[in-house]
Amino acid sequence: MMEELENTAKLIRQNADTVEIKALDALNSLYAEKRKIRKAYQEEHVRIVQQFTHLSDDVIRKKTEYQKYLELYKLMRCKFEEIYIKGGRGGRKLDEVRDKYQKACRKLHLTHNEYVLLLCEAVEFEKDFRTVLLPGLLEHQQSLQEAFILTWKQILSEIASNSDLTSEKFRECHRRICLNIDSIKPVDEYKDFTEKYKTTPTEPVKFTFDESLVEESAGKLLPNQLTVDNLTVEWLRNKLTELETSIKENQEKRTSLTNGHNSDTLANGKTTPINEINNRLSLNLETSRKDINELKCQERKMLKQTELIRTALNELGCEEAPSGCDISIDNQPAFIDNSPEEVSITGNKCLVDEEWFHGVLPREEVVRLLTVDGDFLVRETTLNDECQTVLSVCWGSHKHFIVQTTPEGQFRFEGPAFPTIRDLIIYQFNSGLPVTQRSGAILHKPIPRERWELNNDDVILLDKIGRGNFGDVYRAQLKNSNEVVAVKTCRVTLPEEHKKKFLQEGRILKQYDHPNIVKLIGICVQKQPIMIVMELVPGGSLLTFLRKKSNSLGEGQLMKMCLDAAAGMRYLESKNCIHRDLAARNCLVGKRKNILFQMA
Numbered sequence: 371m372m373e374e375l376e377n378t379a380k381l382i383r384q385n386a387d388t389v390e391i392k393a394l395d396a397l398n399s400l401y402a403e404k405r406k407i408r409k410a411y412q413e414e415h416v417r418i419v420q421q422f423t424h425l426s427d428d429v430i431r432k433k434t435e436y437q438k439y440l441e442l443y444k445l446m447r448c449k450f451e452e453i454y455i456k457g458g459r460g461g462r463k464l465d466e467v468r469d470k471y472q473k474a475c476r477k478l479h480l481t482h483n484e485y486v487l488l489l490c491e492a493v494e495f496e497k498d499f500r501t502v503l504l505p506g507l508l509e510h511q512q513s514l515q516e517a518f519i520l521t522w523k524q525i526l527s528e529i530a531s532n533s534d535l536t537s538e539k540f541r542e543c544h545r546r547i548c549l550n551i552d553s554i555k556p557v558d559e560y561k562d563f564t565e566k567y568k569t570t571p572t573e574p575v576k577f578t579f580d581e582s583l584v585e586e587s588a589g590k591l592l593p594n595q596l597t598v599d600n601l602t603v604e605w606l607r608n609k610l611t612e613l614e615t616s617i618k619e620n621q622e623k624r625t626s627l628t629n630g631h632n633s634d635t636l637a638n639g640k641t642t643p644i645n646e647i648n649n650r651l652s653l654n655l656e657t658s659r660k661d662i663n664e665l666k667c668q669e670r671k672m673l674k675q676t677e678l679i680r681t682a683l684n685e686l687g688c689e690e691a692p693s694g695c696d697i698s699i700d701n702q703p704a705f706i707d708n709s710p711e712e713v714s715i716t717g718n719k720c721l722v723d724e725e726w727f728h729g730v731l732p733r734e735e736v737v738r739l740l741t742v743d744g745d746f747l748v749r750e751t752t753l754n755d756e757c758q759t760v761l762s763v764c765w766g767s768h769k770h771f772i773v774q775t776t777p778e779g780q781f782r783f784e785g786p787a788f789p790t791i792r793d794l795i796i797y798q799f800n801s802g803l804p805v806t807q808r809s810g811a812i813l814h815k816p817i818p819r820e821r822w823e824l825n826n827d828d829v830i831l832l833d834k835i836g837r838g839n840f841g842d843v844y845r846a847q848l849k850n851s852n853e854v855v856a857v858k859t860c861r862v863t864l865p866e867e868h869k870k871k872f873l874q875e876g877r878i879l880k881q882y883d884h885p886n887i888v889k890l891i892g893i894c895v896q897k898q899p900i901m902i903v904m905e906l907v908p909g910g911s912l913l914t915f916l917r918k919k920s921n922s923l924g925e926g927q928l929m930k931m932c933l934d935a936a937a938g939m940r941y942l943e944s945k946n947c948i949h950r951d952l953a954a955r956n957c958l959v960g961k962r963k964n965i966l967f968q969m970a
Contacts, residue, residue, distance in 0.1 A: 371394040372429075374543055374546045374547045374550060375547065376426040376933065377543055378540070378543040378544075378547070381539055381540065381543065386532075387531065388528070388532050389532050389533065392528075393525050393529045393532070395527050396521075397522070397525055400518060400521060400522060400525070404518050407515075407518075408509070408511075409516050411507065411510075411511045411614050412459065414507055415504070415507060418499065418503050418504060421479065421495075422495065422499045423497070425488075425491065425495055426492065426883060427490050428488060428492075429488055429489060430491050431483065432481070432484060432485045432488050435481055435482050435485075436478075437480045438486050439474065439477050440478060442474045442477075442478075443471075443474045443477075443478040444473060445474075446467070446470050446471040446473075446475075446901050447471055447474075448472040449467050449470075450467045450468055450470075450471040451589050455639060455707075457728075457731070475641075483658065483891050493576045514967050520754045538963070541750045555760065562898065564631055571808065590892075605895070610791075622933075626775060627844045628692060630812065637790070649721065654830060663861050664780060675790070678774060678841075688835060720789065720792065721748070721792045722759070722896060723790050724748070724792065724816075725816070725818035726747050726748060726816035726817060726818055726819075726897075727747070727748045727749070728744070728747050728748065728819055728896075729749065729823075729894075729895045729896035729897055730749065730751070730895050730897060730898060730900060731747075731749050731780075731823075731824075731895045732866070732869060732870055732897070733762075733770070734870060734873075735873065735895075736749060736762045736770075737768050739820075740762060740763070740764035740768055740817060741764065741816075742764060743764055743766065743814070744763075744764065744765070744812060744814025744815055745763070745764045745814070745815050745816075745817050746762060746763040746764070746813045746815070746816060746817065747761075747762055747764060747816065747817045748762070748791070748795060750763055750897075751773075758772050758773070759772070759773040759781075759791055760772055761771070761773065761795065761805065761940075763799075763805065763809075763811040763813065765809060765810065765811035765812070769805075769809050769811050770784060771792065771793055771805050771806065771809075771815075773810075781793075781794045783798070783805050783806060784805070784806050784807065784902055785798075785801075785803060787794050795813075798813050800812045802860070804933070816857065822876075822880050822890065822892045822893055823893060823894075823895060823896075824891075824893065824894045824896075824903060825891065825893035825894065825896050826894040826896045826897050826901065827849075827896075828848060828849045828850060828894075829846050829847075829848060829849070829855075829857060829894060829901060830846055830847045830848075830849060831844045831846045831855075831857060832844065832845045832846055832847060833845050835856070838858050840858070840859075840860045840861065840864060840868060841859040841860050841861040841864075841872075841899065842859050843856060843857065843858050843859070844856070844859065845857075846903070848891075848903075853891075854901075854906050855891055855903050855904065855906050855907040856905065856906065856907070857901050857902070857903050857904075858901065858902040858904065859899045859900070859901050860872040860899055860900040860901070860902075861899065862898045862899050869900060872900065872902070873893065873895075873900065874903045875902065876890060876893045878900070878947075879904070880893075880940070881945065882945065882947075884935045884937075884938060884941040885937075886938030886963070886964070887937070887938050887941060888904055888905050888907060888940065888944070889904065889905040890902070890903075890904055890905075891904060891905065893926070905965045907958035907959065907960055908960070908961060909955065909958060909959025909961070910958065911954070911955050911959075912931065912954040912955070912957075912959055913953075913954040913955040913957075914955035916958045930963075931957075931963070932966075935952070935957055936965050939952060
């Protein structure tokens, strides 16, 4: 009887597992994928419509520009003809009018060609928009929906089959159970069983975190909690990369199997519902007609434009620019130094020596410094693993312009190019011209470095004395005063978010000035690595000091240490600061055994 019940239960469990683990999971996955595909369709539809709208707007703008330059051309032509008839073939005024007429003519011809090409693109895209892109997108969506419904039907059929209790397997088990029940004799069962085999239940085993393991971690490690900081983030990133690589390899393998054996698998009926969903989606994504149609549309537009340009050149030739019409950028006049006397932005300094050059100061600090329209400074940032020089300006909002490099190795924005970045910034400041026409930003006032911004070269690192949350801690010496200090460094490879937190520590420290708070001397942001320079407290942590010399300390000395710590905390409270980690490990011992509180 028990064997038959076990066989029945096993069969029920197998069917239940199939329904719960495979079929229901397949339905959930199908539902999630269907929502994802519908969202992708909506986003693709919006993108195609926006592309058409933008192209239509470009045509209208180009037409308006065409009309403007046509009117300018007519005006310059009339003036030229008028002066030419009156003044003959010579004269300075005639040369000036001829020059303006030639420039207007050139601009009109260029705008004409741009307008013709834009119309060509618009005509082709409008036709593809109506006949290929939108219909193809809808057809693609329809094919995906049909595949979903087919898979859904197969999953439901499998659920129905597994939940059928009238199948022959269940009926056979039921017959054998009935025979076993008929053979049961209650009088012969379980005689003296309870007393003979009665046992005492075993005690459960408890596993707990040994909190003594984290007593010396200064609150960085907490029982039963994962720790994510700069010491573990690299490992987490490597793990994430490893997982992403495994997922990608799995997808590629599945795609390869689908391309090679898809027809055989579907014919044999050996594919599980969830695998069949993945196979169908992969096949549709890789070979969808929607993507192919869009590529064909792009190719047709480029071929049409190429054909139009070649035909125009072959028929009309290439018109040469009229003589004397040289408007190259190198012929623009040199700027005049008319900067206000109170602003220091001239002289023979290098860029790094200028007070308005702030090194690798993060953008958040820049936004804090630039408050009035026209305030500006220059800094460096890393973009795509490449160091870039950035001009940051307050103009309505905060705008950041990357200095462009010409093929000749000079520097510019939209105007003339200069051999050094410093010369470029001085030109923008003295000329009063916008950095770019689109932004309209004009440089009025250079913002100098704050007094606590030190030069990295003024700090000499001597020896490593510890390790912080963001990098190593060094004993160092200041060049100017020979003062020995403590320097916290920020590793160059840390994410930008961690560097912001590192500088936030410096911002907090510079607000405080108290005998029992470790003093901030400065922050080095002229180049990498970023460094926080602080007062060097030679005695080390109070916790270590007490453990080593507790026997030699009197009651008065201990009371003085408590008063010092309390004074530091009272000062922080007056500044509306909550430290949240008052402990001996966070207190430092000074030269005179006075206690100084470290903020981080």
